[in-house]
Amino acid sequence: PTLAVIVVAAGSGTRLNGGAPKAFVGLDERSILHHALRGVFAAPPAQVVVVVPDSLRGDALTDARDAAGDRAELITVVAGGATRQESVAAGLSALWADVETVLVHDAARALTPPAVFDRVIGALEAGAAAVIPAVPVVDTIKRVDGGGRVVAAVDRSELAAAQTPQGFRRDVLEAALAAADADHTDDAALVAAAGHDVVTVEGDAVAFKITTVPDLERARALVGAAPS
Ligand code: CTP
Ligand code: MG
Numbered sequence: 001p002t003l004a005v006i007v008v009a010a011g012s013g014t015r016l017n018g019g020a021p022k023a024f025v026g027l028d029e030r031s032i033l034h035h036a037l038r039g040v041f042a043a044p045p046a047q048v049v050v051v052v053p054d055s056l057r058g059d060a061l062t063d064a065r066d067a068a069g070d071r072a073e074l075i076t077v078v079a080g081g082a083t084r085q086e087s088v089a090a091g092l093s094a095l096w097a098d099v100e101t102v103l104v105h106d107a108a109r110a111l112t113p114p115a116v117f118d119r120v121i122g123a124l125e126a127g128a129a130a131v132i133p134a135v136p137v138v139d140t141i142k143r144v145d146g147g148g149r150v151v152a153a154v155d156r157s158e159l160a161a162a163q164t165p166q167g168f169r170r171d172v173l174e175a176a177l178a179a180a181d182a183d184h185t186d187d188a189a190l191v192a193a194a195g196h197d198v199v200t201v202e203g204d205a206v207a208f209k210i211t212t213v214p215d216l217e218r219a220r221a222l223v224g225a226a227p228s
Pocket of ligand 2: 011
């Protein structure tokens with residue numbers, strides 16, 4: 001099935017506070033967005049939609065063309081919205097007519113290995129309508145009340161942390177977005193709310209989301225240590 005990847009990169013990066021919208025902050029001489037796109041183009045997709053702040057569409061196109069090499073014609077750049085979900089919707093509206101399956105990927109997960117893309121695509125090809133990469137939760141988790149008091153322990157063995165790229169049949173994701181009555185922090189939550197089964201494949205610790213300054217430092221160290 002014809003595959004598109006929507007890379008959401010339209011967030012402002014409030015928690016990172018890196019002097020530019022997060023996807024445009026540098027890891028080495030390349031931006032977070034550039035690194036994320038290198039993983040995306042390894043997939044390999046038939047279309048790549050990059051969703052960015054309106055004012056940075058030109059910069060994004062330059063970055064994306066550079067990461068795409070000889071496949072620059074696959075790139076579409078669109079302006080995002082106020083929430084991640086709105087940015088995903090903007091990306092979906094730019095899909096070519098023949099696209100049947102869609103991966104939605106956070107630019108902030110810049111170092112996601114190609115093997116994670118492969119596992120998600122493999123599950124879609126095996127017939128799943130919705131698939132997410134997930135990793136075990138390593139911390140002990142507590143349920144707390146508004147006053148910060150521990151209410152209950154939560155059995156960690158029942159939990160998994162969701163990563164991206166998340167993969168969907170296009171019709172399933174479009175219908176779930178059209179029916180959405182609330183904002184969800186990921187696409188799988190939206191599709192699950194619409195009544196679909198979501199399967200998991202193994203994620204990867206290196207697919208962590210660059211959210212805070214220590215995350216950025218970790219990503220920079222990994223990029224600097226990587227063999228070229
Ligand atoms: N995102 C987006 N549009 C938004 C909000 C988020 O495209 N309106 C994207 C971000 O660019 C990021 C991914 O969704 O690649 C995950 O979001 P998050 O890590 O929360 O990034 P930000 O929203 O930019 O960061 P913060 O929440 O700290 O402001
Ligand atoms: Mg955010």
